[in-house]
Amino acid sequence: MHNSIARENRSDTLEGMTTPATDWLRLDQQICFSLNAASRAFNGVYRVVLKDLGLTYPQYLVMLVLWEHGELPVKKLGEHLRLDSGTLSPLLKRLEAAGLVRRERSASDERSVRVRPTGEGLALRERATEVPRRIAAATGLDLAEVQDLRTRLDRLTAALDGYGTDAAGAPS
Amino acid sequence: MHNSIARENRSDTLEGMTTPATDWLRLDQQICFSLNAASRAFNGVYRVVLKDLGLTYPQYLVMLVLWEHGELPVKKLGEHLRLDSGTLSPLLKRLEAAGLVRRERSASDERSVRVRPTGEGLALRERATEVPRRIAAATGLDLAEVQDLRTRLDRLTAALDGYGTDAAGAPS
DNA sequence: CGCTATTGAGTTGTGCACAACTTAATTGCG
DNA sequence: CGCAATTAAGTTGTGCACAACTCAATAGCG
Numbered sequence: 035m036h037n038s039i040a041r042e043n044r045s046d047t048l049e050g051m052t053t054p055a056t057d058w059l060r061l062d063q064q065i066c067f068s069l070n071a072a073s074r075a076f077n078g079v080y081r082v083v084l085k086d087l088g089l090t091y092p093q094y095l096v097m098l099v100l101w102e103h104g105e106l107p108v109k110k111l112g113e114h115l116r117l118d119s120g121t122l123s124p125l126l127k128r129l130e131a132a133g134l135v136r137r138e139r140s141a142s143d144e145r146s147v148r149v150r151p152t153g154e155g156l157a158l159r160e161r162a163t164e165v166p167r168r169i170a171a172a173t174g175l176d177l178a179e180v181q182d183l184r185t186r187l188d189r190l191t192a193a194l195d196g197y198g199t200d201a202a203g204a205p206s
Numbered sequence: 207m208h209n210s211i212a213r214e215n216r217s218d219t220l221e222g223m224t225t226p227a228t229d230w231l232r233l234d235q236q237i238c239f240s241l242n243a244a245s246r247a248f249n250g251v252y253r254v255v256l257k258d259l260g261l262t263y264p265q266y267l268v269m270l271v272l273w274e275h276g277e278l279p280v281k282k283l284g285e286h287l288r289l290d291s292g293t294l295s296p297l298l299k300r301l302e303a304a305g306l307v308r309r310e311r312s313a314s315d316e317r318s319v320r321v322r323p324t325g326e327g328l329a330l331r332e333r334a335t336e337v338p339r340r341i342a343a344a345t346g347l348d349l350a351e352v353q354d355l356r357t358r359l360d361r362l363t364a365a366l367d368g369y370g371t372d373a374a375g376a377p378s
Numbered sequence: 379c380g381c382t383a384t385t386g387a388g389t390t391g392t393g394c395a396c397a398a399c400t401t402a403a404t405t406g407c408g
Numbered sequence: 409c410g411c412a413a414t415t416a417a418g419t420t421g422t423g424c425a426c427a428a429c430t431c432a433a434t435a436g437c438g
Contacts, residue, residue, distance in 0.1 A: 263394090290397095293395055315404075
């Protein structure tokens with residue numbers, strides 16, 4: 035994992051440098067802008083597509099997991115989605131209010147709450163089959179490109195997740 | 207945790223379909239998951255890195271634009287960042303409370319509010335030069351990979367932004 | 379067994395994104 | 409000129425993400 039980056043020491047001595055500190059700030063801007071913009075653009079498309087299902091994007095993600103795995107405790111759901119109870123609890127309450135899931139305390143472990151799609155929640159799956167096709171159309175990418183992009187993003191996520199424990203962020 | 211999932215069509219058997227509707231839902235999950243996860247992971251790293259600057263990630267983006275362009279009306283700021291006044295107004299108010307920017311009505315057009323970094327805001331730029339290096343280190347990517355990824359994401363964003371006007375979402 | 383540490387949900391508070399709306403200033407057309 | 413349409417900020421309300429916390433149940437150790 036080498037960053038060819040690390041070698042150019044920034045700035046203060048000047049003329050010959052290819053990238054003074056201020057340029058770094060601009061380059062950095064490009065990267066974070068792009069990821070952020072793509073994420074929000076995606077969100078916007080999902081918002082439109084999911085509108086007639088009555089779901090938000092995060093709610094859709096929860097339903098995807100439930101459709102695939104069936105009943106799950108909140109904890110497991112959070113592991114699949116990388117979300118904690120602080121986010122999931124209110125979200126699941128809204129899904130329950132919408133009649134799409136039921137929540138009930140586990141008998142074997144009273145701490146655990148099991149989330150289960152209702153009949154209505156399962157029925158929604160049929161209507162949701164249209165969603166991926168519409169999203170795919172909106173991206174304008176073919177399957178290979180999508181998979182390639184996914185691979186790169188997953189690698190990036192894995193690298194970023196490992197941050198905070200190693201010395202990468204230490205000043206010196 | 208890699209999902210090589212897409213290949214096995216576990217199925218409902220079927221005629222010659224390689225991807226029944228339920229598999230589409232799973233594949234779709236992979237794509238949106240990846241982008242969403244990467245975006246949030248990135249955000250998490252920025253949160254750590256920006257902590258001692260006292261900035262959130264969106265606030266940092268605003269400061270980047272102001273460092274590059276100097277004084278700007280809220281409108282222009284929003285165009286650079288793809289954000290509207292509903293997001294920017296409270297954010298700028300917090301930046302002003304932190305002493306990093308000043309907001310003042312334009313004399314020539316009373317509707318417009320110009321945002322200008324204060325001395326303190328400009329001074330912060332020096333400390334911020336550390337940020338891109340730390341982020342780059344966290345990604346574990348070299349410059350070429352980053353730029354390639356950026357290109358792909360920008361193309362994706364452009365495609366997604368064009369959604370809603372064309373027939374892409376129509377059932378058929 | 380009893381007690382402490384851990385675990386799973388939920389709550390609270392902050393900040394962001396976005397839709398829908400309000401308000402005030404400016405534009406521009408008849 | 410006069411007035412309707414447009415424009416720039418700001419406000420309100422909803423929902424998500426996350427940190428920090430509470431609370432109850434369970435696990436596990438002496």
